[in-house]
Amino acid sequence: MADQSKSIFSDSYSMYGGAKQKRKKARVKLDIPCEVSLVNSKSSPIMAQMSDLGTGGLSLQTTSTFYPGDAVKIGFVINRVKTEIVGTVQRTSGKTTSVVFAEISSDTHNIIQEYIHKHYFDPKAKK
Template structure:
């Protein structure tokens, strides 16, 4: 009889429990040039590097100064389509700025979801 406490996976496989896993939505690591600017139109958008993307938020690297609570617009190319996403700066740590989305338009949500799906399930896809 099988031991109910043993995993069917090898010991090298690990899964985060609810305590460690904070995100509810999948994200992918990437390195894409983007522009970020204040949504109210003040200031000039600046160039940054998008390093992490999901349907709930993103992270980017920039030397420009943003503050928690700033509403920003980020533009970048995704699946060969110019994509614009609006969100709120959630956290800043050094050069890393984390943005959460309030709600993505359905077409942008589908494009991001397709990108994530290709990343995880289609090893031949060119991202």
């Protein structure tokens, strides 16, 4: 009978517990252009590069300054569909701005979910 106190993995293998895992929803890394503007501003949107996307939020690279709590509108094209999402800046670090979505429509959620699914599970997708 096998010794159940011994792991089949080496001692260097470790998993993140719930306390270390911050994201509840899957994200995918990408590099697509997007337009970002403050929700209550009449100024023109600025161009940025989206670096990851999930159904709960995204990260983008920009030289413009955003602050935690800023309400932003982000426009981008994914799966050939022009999409616009409103969210709140969660944090900034250097050129990276992380945004959490306020609420997204079920159509937008499905478009993002399909993109993530295709990235992870489509055998033709580039890894």
